[in-house]
Amino acid sequence: MKHKTKFLAALAVSSLTATVALSETELTVYTAVEAEDLARYAETFNASNPDIKINWVRDSTGIITAKLLAERDNPQADVVWGLAATSLLLLKSEGMLEPYAPAGVGDLDAKFVDDDNPPAWVGMDAWVAAVCYNTVEAEKAGLKPPTSWKDLTDPMYKDQVIMPNPNSSGTGFLDVSSWLQMFGEEGGWEYMDGLHENIARYTHSGSKPCKLAAAGEIPIGISFAFRGAKSKADGAPLEIIVPSEGVGWDMEATAIVAGTANLEAAQKLVDFTVTKEANEMYNTGYAVVAYPGVAKPVEHFPEGLLDAMIDNDFEFAANNRAAILKEWQSRYDGKSEAK
Known part of the structure; x- marks a missing residue:
């Protein structure tokens, strides 16, 4: 029993x-x-x-x-x-x-x-584009801090800039789609042609360019502002630059x-x-x-960033995504890092 x-x-x-x-x-x-x-x-x-x-x-x-x-x-x-x-x-x-x-x-x-x-x-939530600038490495290379997107086409930044590939990175895509909105289609591609001359490589992560800049592997990383603020709070010698033309966001x-x-x-x-x-x-x-009143001030978050956010046309970005990515790939993918 x-x-x-x-x-x-x-x-x-x-x-x-x-x-x-x-x-x-x-x-x-x-x-x-x-x-x-x-x-x-x-x-x-x-x-x-x-x-x-x-x-x-x-x-x-x-x-x-x-x-x-x-x-x-x-x-x-x-x-x-x-x-x-x-x-x-x-x-x-x-x-x-x-x-x-x-x-x-x-x-x-x-x-x-x-x-x-x-x-x-x-x-x-929203993330906003910014430039992560390593002051120590930039000084070693004899660079001056950029104040605008177009500054980054200056020959002195040759091989000193890393940015995300828009085909794999949302941050990269918001950069590209915002440049096309800010500078117009013809002007946007002309700008990216000039920027490409200074790009060391394109990453497959939106945060990686800032992480690399924070680690001193490159003076300039095109990334998003919060990643820059977080790296700076961890002690990285970064300046987080808000380009004067405005910044893309998603x-x-x-x-x-x-x-x-x-x-x-x-x-x-x-x-x-x-x-x-x-x-x-x-x-x-x-x-x-998204929830009003929740966001707390972020240490080292650059002043004026929220005011610099462009009036982003999400419908334009979504409707033209495939064509934008195809064109970008045909022009610039040769500098992309291996996946």
Whole structure:
């Protein structure tokens, strides 16, 4: 009798464990968020949603965007959490997103929310272009700090500049699309022709040019401002320069992939992404977030940067993305680092 009781108890525990395992939902989430942030995001979400497991697929913006487009007819992702809004606008135009108004979306700054009702995507935070300038290495090379984008075409910067490849980096694409908006199509390509003469190489990461400048491997890295501020706070001899013509920017955003078999769990995740708690997490990596009043001052964040943000035409960037990237590739890809 004792053995039978133990057997039944073990069977009950086994059944309970199986039930719990079966009740857990797994979400495949595609993201371009910095890798060091992902565990923290999942841990915070799971504190209130322990029955949903996030399986991250992380890469740079261009690669994640291309992967989603390639899987258009057989989607593998349930949610996109942290991809450039310009990419999500493109996915929206292809009918690849499931419209959804997350609980609390009305608390967000309206410019971070898709105009449709219900919205196809919801913004999280914004990142802004800037130039990371290593004062020590620049002095060794006899350089003077640039004050504008066009300054970077000066021959004295020959082989002294690194920037991201727009085909793989969202930061690189916002740079290129903003130059085309600021200087016009003809003037934009002429500018990039001149800049290309001074480029040492193109990276496949938006943060890498600033990290390389911070490490003293190159005097000048075209990157984004928060990465520069973070590196400077860690002791790097950086000056974060806001070019006088203005700076491009983009926002990270979240959306549900159309056709997901885990719609309810996906909605819970997107509900979480717009909360004040989530926006407080975004603020540890970005100075501008979607939830008003959350963003705290960032040490070493350059003055005047927010005022320098151009009136970015996201529709232009999304609608012309393929043509812009094709043209850029044909002109400049020879200096890209190996993938």
